[in-house]
Amino acid sequence: MAASFQVDVVAADRMVWTGQAVEIIAVTTDGEVGILAGHIPLIATLAPGSAEIMTDDGRREVVAVEGGFLSVGVDRTAIISPYAQLASELSVDQAQKDLREVQAAMDDGDNSIETLRRYHRATAQVKAATRNNHD
């Protein structure tokens, strides 16, 4: 069995998930990366989307991230994203509804940074929730 390593998923107001994992697949602004145990220390900016964690007991956790960081240290790895959420906490319908609302606001000419960020967050949640359902 592959070596496992400590992973924390932290949002601004809580610890979303913590545990042992064998692999993380995340989408950085440069593209998809896979992290295995013993990866060199890395700090990467994440693109809005989902990150997957393969836990050491063979489960898969999908996390919705609307930006933030992947920080790989010597002894532990963290996914840092202010609004990180586990896909299992999300419902596809709700996420899609949010996305539609934001899109409607953007179609009405609302181009504020706030709306853009809400859009990123909604897209990330839809992606993560859909991905989680395709287990």
Next chain:
Amino acid sequence: MVASLRELRERNRSVSATQKITRAMELVAASRIAKAQQAAEASLPYTQELNHAVQAVVGHTDLRHPLLTETDQPRRSAVLILTSDRGLAGAYSSNVLRLAERLCQTLTDEGREYLPYVCGRKGITYYEFRRRPLAGSWDGFSDKPTYTQSDQVASALLDAFRKPYEDGGVDEIQVVYTRFVSMLSQETRVRRILPLEVIEDDGPHHADSMYEFEPSAEAVLDALLPLYVRNRVHFYLMQAAASELASKEKAMKSATDNAQQLIEDLTRLTNQARQAKITQEITEIVGGAAALSGAKTKME
């Protein structure tokens, strides 16, 4: 003049009712502080990870970033003032406002402009009553700020900081808030939010490991610093919320104690008045009986 017995009883009842309310508010505030502290603890891992990441990047770049560069001559400052939404918290909001006034005075004396940004209805009404314009105002979450709300406040501040001076931007952002030292002591203070001062301390994570950055150290710093600022703002708001609740608890506790004192005094007065009334009645009866028996003797 001694008030009538009925009046005294009425007053006693009304004070008791008030005491019930203040006691309830005291208990509510106390339980909310516990929640505020839990929220503060829950956000600790995020803060640590951010600090850790910032320190890792700081070791790799020459730290030239708009959010870090100090201007020699700041011309305009934004002042974020954190007050409460509701009163009944002792001098909490007025202490903050007084310190803010002093800060603004200092800024004006130094020939700088300032833009007030206010959180909390108390502060907003203070400014509106004096017809002083606000650059930004938020209310409704002074006692339990969520990250989303702090985020909005921080976004407004970051926008102002990024704008050039000519377009109404600011060179510096200060915050006036109340630090939660303990349940018994809170301290109003002024802190600078921007430009950032990155504190380098050797925490549990040493920056000895060589990090790689994706896409680049500069890009990571670009994305990281705004998050850092937002987190600072959230931290100040949480501190202010805990302080507000602590002041409220203290204020309500003394109100309850005062009400208790009043009730005791009123009860004493009521008893006195009742005794006096009874004594008077007896005197009247005895007097009446004596008068009657006196008349009888005369007739015989």
